[in-house]
Amino acid sequence: MIQPNPTETPRFEERWGHPAPLWMLFVTELWERFSYYGMRGLLIYYMTKNFLFGDDRSYEIYGSYTSLVYLAPIFGGILADRVLGYRQAVVVGASLMALGHFCMAFQQVDVFFLALALLIVGNGFFKPNMSTIVGRLYAEGDPRRDSGYTIFYVSVNIGAALAPIVLAFVVERFGIHLGFTLAGFGMLCGLAVFLATQRGLQGIADPPPRAGAAVGPAWLDPRIVVVLGTPLAVALAWKVVQLHAVVGYSLLGVGGALLLFLLAHSFRSQPVARHRLWVVIVLTLFSVVFWAFFEQAGSSLQLFADRNVNKTVLGHEVHPVIMQSINPLFIIMLGLPFAWMWVALDRRRLNPATPLKFGLGIVQLGLGFAALYYGAAVSQDDGIVALPWLVLGYLLHTTGELCLSPVGLSMISKLAPRNMGAMMMGTWYLSIAFANYAGGLIAKLMSIEPAGAGGAAELEPTQTVMVYGGVFGQIALVAVGVGLFIACVAPLIRRGMHGVK
Numbered sequence: 001m002i003q004p005n006p007t008e009t010p011r012f013e014e015r016w017g018h019p020a021p022l023w024m025l026f027v028t029e030l031w032e033r034f035s036y037y038g039m040r041g042l043l044i045y046y047m048t049k050n051f052l053f054g055d056d057r058s059y060e061i062y063g064s065y066t067s068l069v070y071l072a073p074i075f076g077g078i079l080a081d082r083v084l085g086y087r088q089a090v091v092v093g094a095s096l097m098a099l100g101h102f103c104m105a106f107q108q109v110d111v112f113f114l115a116l117a118l119l120i121v122g123n124g125f126f127k128p129n130m131s132t133i134v135g136r137l138y139a140e141g142d143p144r145r146d147s148g149y150t151i152f153y154v155s156v157n158i159g160a161a162l163a164p165i166v167l168a169f170v171v172e173r174f175g176i177h178l179g180f181t182l183a184g185f186g187m188l189c190g191l192a193v194f195l196a197t198q199r200g201l202q203g204i205a206d207p208p209p210r211a212g213a214a215v216g217p218a219w220l221d222p223r224i225v226v227v228l229g230t231p232l233a234v235a236l237a238w239k240v241v242q243l244h245a246v247v248g249y250s251l252l253g254v255g256g257a258l259l260l261f262l263l264a265h266s267f268r269s270q271p272v273a274r275h276r277l278w279v280v281i282v283l284t285l286f287s288v289v290f291w292a293f294f295e296q297a298g299s300s301l302q303l304f305a306d307r308n309v310n311k312t313v314l315g316h317e318v319h320p321v322i323m324q325s326i327n328p329l330f331i332i333m334l335g336l337p338f339a340w341m342w343v344a345l346d347r348r349r350l351n352p353a354t355p356l357k358f359g360l361g362i363v364q365l366g367l368g369f370a371a372l373y374y375g376a377a378v379s380q381d382d383g384i385v386a387l388p389w390l391v392l393g394y395l396l397h398t399t400g401e402l403c404l405s406p407v408g409l410s411m412i413s414k415l416a417p418r419n420m421g422a423m424m425m426g427t428w429y430l431s432i433a434f435a436n437y438a439g440g441l442i443a444k445l446m447s448i449e450p451a452g453a454g455g456a457a458e459l460e461p462t463q464t465v466m467v468y469g470g471v472f473g474q475i476a477l478v479a480v481g482v483g484l485f486i487a488c489v490a491p492l493i494r495r496g497m498h499g500v501k
Helices: 021-050 055-084 086-103 109-136 145-174 176-196 222-240 244-267 271-298 300-308 320-347 354-377 387-415 418-444 461-495
Strands: none
Touching (some): 021 055, 021 145, 021 271, 021 320, 055 109, 055 244, 055 271, 055 418, 086 109, 086 222, 109 145, 109 387, 109 418, 145 176, 145 320, 145 387, 222 244, 244 271, 244 418, 271 320, 271 354, 271 387, 271 418, 300 320, 300 461, 320 387, 354 387, 354 461, 387 418
């Protein structure tokens, strides 16, 4: 029988107003995101230029990969809650991801899909458990939790900002395969930091205690089953990532089963716990809209920047991969001010409730796409969009992201039952999996049909600019409408939180 971890939060030494281990997790997550976003920034270009996949096929693989990356954490969260503990899950996940990045250095299609499979399974072990450890640093009711998650989110974006800049430099001079190798070493650096500072966590990431003696043969020990099952999971991911339709059915099956489980659990809970769980479910479903549009950054916005944006800066045309650094650079600039802003507003009792923050975030995302639409619409004569329109779009996406993403992580840690913490983090990432799959379908609306033997690259910018711009305008209308609706019903949703801010 598996017992949950004790509910007491240890007293941590503080550093700069937060528990000291937060900064160790900050550095670990920075390196992990360096590796992930470095690889993601190269992925579309790698498929279209090295394997010569068309836009449709590339968008499908990208959508399947990113969906499975966020589907896997639901299983990794359950295994950590019940069997492995958060520390062991993070170590296993980081090791698998490093191996996946190194496999990307080999230009062979089957090895390419193996690399994606390793990254998918590794992320499933790593992602929900890092976020759960951050939540366990704070006692219930600690007003610093939103701020702590925002600081943690800054680490994500330092890694995300550095990766495209560094890897664009490496790719231009030494080739794309060395870029993937460098991403693998970044993952190993994050793992080394995590292992070197374990004592500071004071046991909050250890495996759950097991009551009584083990029953049955030794090979049935849950930890052994996890170790033996991981290669099978990698093999399954290798196959499924190549089958876009199967990914969609898998998401529907897992998501439907999980929703039924959570609703059944809520009806067995006390009224307060039930209502809080319903709030988590409702806001998580709304977040799918945000992420489906936001994740165009790695697919359609990548090719839009390559084909239709003036990338000349100070007389030098920058590599389009560097455009991926704009959003995380804004996060770095604005993340800490947002963290301080939430605390300052809370002192004055002006801090918006979580549901209202969600609505504001989706509205700002829509305004960002409106800026991209306008930039495309006024550039139809030559098809080349001025860079400031892309920058403004990313700025509004960033402010929307800061209102929703770290706040969403904090919401999960505050409203989820304590012995379901990592599982509910996995549920949050499952919503992003749905969003990435939907994002792939949206990106396909902007696929550019080949024009002759040279393919899409031969098309003139005037022929492609409103293929992107038209869809961006439709996204803007939908996002602003959904965001305003959430803002209107925010007081009703807030009642279900029963005093949790």
